[in-house]
Amino acid sequence: MKKSLYQQFKAEGFNFFIGVPCSGLKDFIKEAQDDRDNIYIPVPREDTAVAIAVGSYFTGKKPLVFMQNSGLGNVVNITTSLLQPYRIPIHFLISVRKKPFEHEFMYKITKKLIKVLGWYNNIFLIEAKDD
């Protein structure tokens, strides 16, 4: 049987999954929530998820931050003023929404934004189904 996305990340050594939900990651998040080895946290904002991930990284964890691409704007400052200058390698799983209209502009700039933020080595993108 094919491993789920969540199991694939676990097999890569990720051991703390934290983020803000996206419908495109529903199954992934369900597994993160049900996994007894993971502390699931209902985080109110994407940058808070990154901050908690950073604290966990300092203790030796390998965190993965998940979010929808609409949340990218909320993590620009913590990327430029914490992750970048302190060289903290946090990995991201981003669900990319294309439609309806409120997602269209971010969809257009998502890859560029990621490149500008200097993230390209530690980012995983998945296309979300439009529902």
Next chain:
Amino acid sequence: MTRLRAIREIMSMVQKDDLVVVSTGYLCRDVYKVADRPGNFYMCGSMGNAFGIGLGLALFTKRKVLVISGDGAALMNLGSLVLSNYFKLPNLIHYIIDNGSYASTGGQITCSQVFDFSQFYNTVHIQIDKDEPPCPRIALSAEQIKKRFMREISKE
């Protein structure tokens, strides 16, 4: 109470193994000047995210974690502070140094006077009535701050 006196009092309670996360602004410089130690993490940018870092530390270490924030930074990310009530961690304590202003950008007012920080778990709200001038900037690079902090944690 003055800002530096508050910092001195907090730092005098810090035990050898405790971890301290300091938030953006003059507070980083104050703590660096008053009681620099490898177990201090100076979060010089990313305003509003010190408590999140402290929470991530407190969840995965048995050590006591102290977070020191200003009122402006705490107000910037109140949502993260709600998680203090969600977890009620005994090893995480948040000190909010409240001078009612964004001191490092020219002393503009914040809206802290209408907010009650005591609703958050293990949170100590310290009202400052007289502020001192800033201490000199931190003489460490971001990477130095991080490396010695992580080395300190790995001694566990």
